[in-house]
Amino acid sequence: MIDKNSPLPIYYQIQEWIRKKMDDGEWEPGDMLPSERIFAEQFNISRMTVRQAITELVNEGLLRREKGKGTFVAEKKLEQPLQGLTSFTEDMKARGFQPGNKLYEFRVTPPSRDVADALNMKKTDSVYELERVRLADNKPMALEMTSIHAGVVTNLSKDIAQSSLYNYIEQTLGLTIGHASQTLESALAGEKEAELLQIEAGDPILWISRKTHLQDGTPFEYVRSAYRGDRYKFSIHLPRSTRRH
Known part of the structure; x- marks a missing residue:
């Protein structure tokens, strides 16, 4: 006591x-x-x-x-390694959770300046804009705003967007996903993030921006994700460099 x-x-x-x-x-x-x-x-x-x-x-x-x-x-946090490129669906299945999506927006539109810069697009090109809440066992984990180069990933539909995009890209389109670069920063949830993630405005979230390339180097995806800070943590393996100064 x-x-x-x-x-x-x-x-x-x-x-x-x-x-x-x-x-x-x-x-x-x-x-x-x-x-x-x-x-x-x-x-x-x-x-x-x-x-x-x-x-x-x-x-x-x-x-x-x-x-x-x-x-x-609180629920125990899911630990997400920052090594390796996997989809949310693959991550959740590997942990024994049932992955799911709630698709709030699906449209084809010209790219914004940020998206055009990230995906090396022209103003006359088109992107698929998706806004999804990613679920694990029907509980909200992350809010994702995804821009997909419509000239690279073709014939995308709402039904496909509600399943695994990476599976569609690799299994249906026959493309090979190569690598991605991403940044991570902490933030506080705004009204929108709070409502969709079922948290309070001002609660901690993790913002991740990721640009994904095909194996030949072609960028095709730009994602901005807000992860619940109370449900997720990220880890990374840092081997010591063999170079010495």
Whole structure:
């Protein structure tokens, strides 16, 4: 329990007490924690101290707050290696999840300046613009805005866009996907991201921009993705270079 004579701060002791509850399986993902008032009364401490302990665990991604509802044990984050090029569908199936999509937009349009620059397109070319929420076991994981070069990936349809694009490109069109480059940055969810990802505005998200090329070097895809910060984490293997200075 809590030892007020310990040199360890009380808020830290509360954090460790909550961690043990989760480690022992007493509190599982989705379970709601007692209110700050109940914690304060149980340990005879201030609500401010309780709030500090809970906030630290929220920042670590172990707990999540829902406005007007309470604090809950967070789902375990999916770890996504940054090595190798795979599709969302392939990633989810490899983890034992059922992948899914909600397609909110599908249109053919001239490319914006950013898309034209990324895909080496002319203003007279066309792109397929897709906006999808990617699902794992019917839970929203990411919001994707995808631009596909219509001159490279042909005859794309809404039905195809709701399945695996990479499977269509490689299996149906017979093209070989070669490599991609991407950037990752942290951000806070706006109103749109919050609504579609079922989170609160201001919650942490991970923004990823990716440009994908065919094996012959032709760029065909430009993707901007917003991943839920409470559901995803990314890892990368960094071998030490054999070169020494």
